[in-house]
Amino acid sequence: xxxxxxxxxxxxxxxxxxxxxxxxxxxxxxxxxxxxxxxxxxxxxxxxxxxxxxxxxxxxxxxxxxxxxxxxxxxxxxxxxxxxxxxxxxxxxxxxxxxxxxxxxxxxxxxxxxxxxxxxxxxxxxxxxxxxxxxxxxxxxxxxxxxxxxxxxxxxxxxxxxxxxxxxxxxxxxxxxxxxxxxxxxxxxxxxxxxxxxxxxxxxxxxxxxxxxxxxxxxxxxxxxxxxxxxxxxxxxxxxxxxxxxxxxxxxxxxxxxxxxxxxxxxxxxxxxxxxxxxxxxxxxxxxxxxxxxxxxxxxxxxxxxxxxxxxxxxxxxxxxxxxxxxxxxxxxxxxxxxxxxxxxxxxxxxxxxxxxxxxxxxxxxxxxxxxxxxxxxxxxxxxxxxxxxxxxxxxxxxxxxxxxxxxxxxxxxxxxxxxxxxxxxxxxxxxxxxxxxxxxxxxxxxxxxxxxxxxxxxxxxxxxxxxxxxxxxxxxxxxxxxxxxxxxxxxxxxxxxxxxxxxxxxxxxxxxxxxxxxxxxxxxxxxxxxxxxxxxxxxxxx
Numbered sequence: 212x213x214x215x216x217x218x219x220x221x222x223x224x225x226x227x228x229x230x231x232x233x234x235x236x237x238x239x240x241x242x243x244x245x246x247x248x249x250x251x252x253x254x255x256x257x258x259x260x261x262x263x264x265x266x267x268x269x270x271x272x273x274x275x276x277x278x279x280x281x282x283x284x285x286x287x288x289x290x291x292x293x294x295x296x297x298x299x300x301x302x303x304x305x306x307x308x309x310x311x312x313x314x315x316x317x318x319x320x321x322x323x324x325x326x327x328x329x330x331x332x333x334x335x336x337x338x339x340x341x342x343x344x345x346x347x348x349x350x351x352x353x354x355x356x357x358x359x360x361x362x363x364x365x366x367x368x369x370x371x372x373x374x375x376x377x378x379x380x381x382x383x384x385x386x387x388x389x390x391x392x393x394x395x396x397x398x399x400x401x402x403x404x405x406x407x408x409x410x411x412x413x414x415x416x417x418x419x420x421x422x423x424x425x426x427x428x429x430x431x432x433x434x435x436x437x438x439x440x441x442x443x444x445x446x447x448x449x450x451x452x453x454x455x456x457x458x459x460x461x462x463x464x465x466x467x468x469x470x471x472x473x474x475x476x477x478x479x480x481x482x483x484x485x486x487x488x489x490x491x492x493x494x495x496x497x498x499x500x501x502x503x504x505x506x507x508x509x510x511x512x513x514x515x516x517x518x519x520x521x522x523x524x525x526x527x528x529x530x531x532x533x534x535x536x537x538x539x540x541x542x543x544x545x546x547x548x549x550x551x552x553x554x555x556x557x558x559x560x561x562x563x564x565x566x567x568x569x570x571x572x573x574x575x576x577x578x579x580x581x582x583x584x585x586x587x588x589x590x591x592x593x594x595x596x597x598x599x600x601x602x603x604x605x606x607x608x609x610x611x612x613x614x615x616x617x618x619x620x621x622x623x624x625x626x627x628x629x630x631x632x633x634x635x636x637x638x639x640x641x642x643x644x645x646x647x648x649x650x651x652x653x654x655x656x657x658x659x660x661x662x663x664x665x666x667x668x669x670x671x672x673x674x675x676x677x678x679x680x681x682x683x684x685x686x687x688x689x690x691x692x693x694x695x696x697x698x699x700x701x702x703x704x705x706x707x708x709x710x711x712x713x714x715x716x717x718x719x720x721x722x723x724x725x726x727x728x729x730x731x732x733x734x735x736x737x738x739x740x741x742x743x744x745x746x747x748x749x750x751x752x753x754x
Contacts (some may be wrong), residue, residue, distance in 0.1 A: 221239065229338055237346045248327060255627070364378075410590075413463065417460050461481075474496070528581035630660040683728075687724045
């Protein structure tokens with residue numbers, strides 16, 4: 212296997228393949244994992260996948276101190292009036308609180324506010340720990356040919372060293388929005404781009420900075436995300452370490468040439484959003500473009516696939532880009548592993564696009580909706596006035612922004628509600644899932660979605676009892692015989708484990724005594740007996 216790209220998607224894929232013993236080469240032209248903070252929110256479903264890999268606690272220990280607030284707060288300027296706030300648990304509270312939560316937030320993990328740079332470092336460490344993985348930063352993919360039976364590629368060091376020929380069974384381009392792999396395949400974007408908004412639509416100016424005096428001049432309770440809402444400079448800023456480092460992103464106005472801005476401009480723009488002038492250390496700065504809702508028209512051709520930002524490009528409202536990329540890797544990883552180990556036919560890989568492309572389109576729609584909600588709100592000068600007119604404007608802004616922050620950041624439906632309905636791998640049972648909604652998630656074992664979660668009497672998450680590959684849950688106090696699945700799995704060469712839970716509550720939760728769980732923790736089938744076990748497994752595994 213050859214992976215181009217060592218961001219979260221490529222590294223997650225290397226971990227998925229490494230744990231399955233698939234010999235893999237990963238190349239990335241950067242000297243190492245990210246220096247800049249980039250994405251700053253790991254959603255709960257991503258944390259569940261990290262838990263599946265055994266790294267959730269390590270990831271949760273990164274970034275903010277365990278007792279640092281993770282609130283999202285809106286201000287006229289950070290040192291000005293506070294307009295709205297969503298209070299969320301600290302990292303330490305999230306670990307405690309998750310065990311008592313039900314309904315939409317019945318989960319093994321809650322979200323974690325951590326910069327992508329820290330997540331990448333953890334993923335790289337674990338990817339390199341697999342003996343079958345060769346992880347090379349400072350190397351780039353310079354070309355490839357799909358010969359039908361395999362891929363021939365050329366990789367070379369970016370410092371000018373000699374190129375090396377690589378023969379791989381498959382190539383995955385997780386090489387970002389300017390993907391060489393997608394470009395060489397000739398796959399165009401679909402969707403919308405160039406959307407203009409006052410905020411989160413158009414050019415943005417990013418500054419990674421150190422500001423030790425920020426909390427001294429902040430007249431409000433600390434938060435994780437700070438958003439400034441004023442006509443001079445709209446911006447958002449995420450705390451990176453909870454002490455002095457921040458990832459700051461400001462809207463660029465029409466007529467401003469942010470590409471020519473200097474460190475002095477970075478300090479000026481930061482002061483405009485802060486509403487005060489404090490010394491800062493500029494660690495890096497540059498521009499990027501908000502307003503994308505792009506999905507590649509295909510997710511691959513032949514033996515070559517694309518994933519992550521190479522396959523879909525978001526405006527980063529809701530933090531959906533990075534999290535969608537991780538789930539791309541999870542989906543593609545088990546399928547590549549199954550094909551390369553001979554348990555599934557190569558045709559299984561066609562289901563990657565069938566399952567993931569609709570999810571990318573869904574998630575870009577949600578991100579665009581969130582961006583419209585905040586970016587089309589007009590920040591008038593009256594917001595900063597003293598007196599009755601200013602008070603009234605701030606009340607109106609508070610009403611809108613308090614509704615918006617819950618729309619964008621309380622999203623269990625987006626997080627847990629993604630489904631693979633219509634996939635040829637899903638064995639339907641005639642039932643329909645609940646409607647898809649951003650802010651509400653109704654747990655359901657209707658085949659095609661995330662398994663309903665519960666905490667077991669011994670304190671474990673139900674998900675902790677799942678096998679690393681295929682799991683057949685056998686539920687209830689008087690369950691049916693499931694031995695047909697064991698026999699069929701042996702015949703088909705599938706690594707399946709029967710996991711009994713003699714719990715009437717779990718049988719009620721799943722609305723069936725038997726449920727087949729895929730390696731990516733998706734319900735593939737549920738039913739009342741094993742009479743069609745072989746057919747079910749053949750369809751679910753693409754055998």
